[in-house]
Amino acid sequence: xxxxxxxxxxxxxxxxxxxxxxxxxxxxxxxxxxxxxxxxxxxxxxxxxxxxxxxxxxxxxxxxxxxxxxxxxxxxxxxxxxxxxxxxxxxxxxxxxxxxxxxxxxxxxxxxxxxxxxxx
Amino acid sequence: xxxxxxxxxxxxxxxxxxxxxxxxxxxxxxxxxxxxxxxxxxxxxxxxxxxxxxxxxxxxxxxxxxxxxxxxxxxxxxxxxxxxxxxxxxxxxxxxxxxxxxxxxxxxxxxxxxxxxxxxxxxxxxxxxxxxxxxxxxxxxxxxxxxxxxxxxxxxxxxxxxxxxxxxxxxxxxxxxxxxxxxxxxxxxxxxxxxxxxxxxxxxxxxxxxxxxxxxxxxxxxxxxxxxxxx
Numbered sequence: 627x628x629x630x631x632x633x634x635x636x637x638x639x640x641x642x643x644x645x646x647x648x649x650x651x652x653x654x655x656x657x658x659x660x661x662x663x664x665x666x667x668x669x670x671x672x673x674x675x676x677x678x679x680x681x682x683x684x685x686x687x688x689x690x691x692x693x694x695x696x697x698x699x700x701x702x703x704x705x706x707x708x709x710x711x712x713x714x715x716x717x718x719x720x721x722x723x724x725x726x727x728x729x730x731x732x733x734x735x736x737x738x739x740x741x742x743x744x745x746x
Numbered sequence: 747x748x749x750x751x752x753x754x755x756x757x758x759x760x761x762x763x764x765x766x767x768x769x770x771x772x773x774x775x776x777x778x779x780x781x782x783x784x785x786x787x788x789x790x791x792x793x794x795x796x797x798x799x800x801x802x803x804x805x806x807x808x809x810x811x812x813x814x815x816x817x818x819x820x821x822x823x824x825x826x827x828x829x830x831x832x833x834x835x836x837x838x839x840x841x842x843x844x845x846x847x848x849x850x851x852x853x854x855x856x857x858x859x860x861x862x863x864x865x866x867x868x869x870x871x872x873x874x875x876x877x878x879x880x881x882x883x884x885x886x887x888x889x890x891x892x893x894x895x896x897x898x899x900x901x902x903x904x905x906x907x908x909x910x911x912x913x914x915x916x917x918x919x920x921x922x923x924x925x926x927x928x929x930x931x932x933x934x935x936x937x938x939x940x941x942x943x944x945x946x947x948x949x950x951x952x953x954x955x956x957x958x959x960x961x962x963x964x965x966x967x968x969x970x971x972x973x974x975x976x977x
Contacts, residue, residue, distance in 0.1 A: 696809030698788035714865030731930030734844030
């Protein structure tokens with residue numbers, strides 16, 4: 627439990643640092659994404675020890691999907707907006723999602739250097 | 747009385763956790779990809795709110811408490827990435843080129859298809875950043891003159907599509923490598939897709955988390971530029 631608290635303190639600190647950085651630089655990224663980059667830099671530099679954050683990270687990430695639900699429910703407010711142009715919106719949304727997965731995956735796989743085979 | 751009960755934060759937070767718990771149970775029992783816990787939870791809560799005529803604002807009082815945890819969770823995505831730093835570092839160029847191609851394909855196909863199918867200019871513009879994580883997508887759309895609310899809804903639905911069938915679709919079209927699969931799903935469907943990839947494979951999850959940030963960054967710079975060129 628204390629480890630989770632310690633980890634949460636670090637995560638919130640890095641999120642705050644990320645928010646601050648984004649505000650100061652007026653960068654087009656959200657503060658939490660900048661916080662992720664800062665925490666990664668901290669881990670790589672050895673300034674942050676994995677043990678300090680791993681329990682909190684693993685706990686939060688094992689429930690990551692849950693945290694998207696409230697924003698998702700917000701779709702209900704904009705049903706009318708989607709309904710007004712449902713055909714172009716829905717068809718291009720679905721098809722484009724598959725196009726992006728195909729292009730990204732194929733390109734990366736083609737260029738990938740084989741270390742040990744990592745068939746997933 | 748119902749109205750009073752639903753305006754307490756307990757209602758929104760409680761129903762979110764409860765419905766998600768049941769959806770998770772259902773998914774574990776059936777292992778059916780169509781019963782994706784995020785998509786099922788969102789749909790079930792929407793149906794419940796509409797049936798009880800509860801406004802989204804009342805739900806959000808508690809929902810916001812759950813939503814708050816999304817912030818530190820995105821920061822936490824640094825850890826899986828750090829754990830897989832060797833694999834990711836070895837393929838940094840393929841990953842960057844993959845994301846760049848994906849970002850271009852996303853902008854072109856989303857707005858191109860919407861335009862071909864007769865979408866209005868506002869809709870075509872609002873579709874363009876659909877694969878990017880919500881806060882970045884909204885920032886971009888405000889800049890280029892779309893409808894931020896419509897973009898927010900499309901981003902969530904796009905995330906659900908990738909989460910429901912991303913890994914299965916990749917296997918179907920011959921994408922076998924864990925790095926490529928994670929990158930494909932993360933680039934196409936941001937955080938909601940990443941939540942699924944973290945369950946499927948550790949390396950895929952790590953790369954997918956990286957793709958949220960990088961695709962967001964690439965699109966944020968590329969889209970306003972393309973918009974000026976093609977207008």
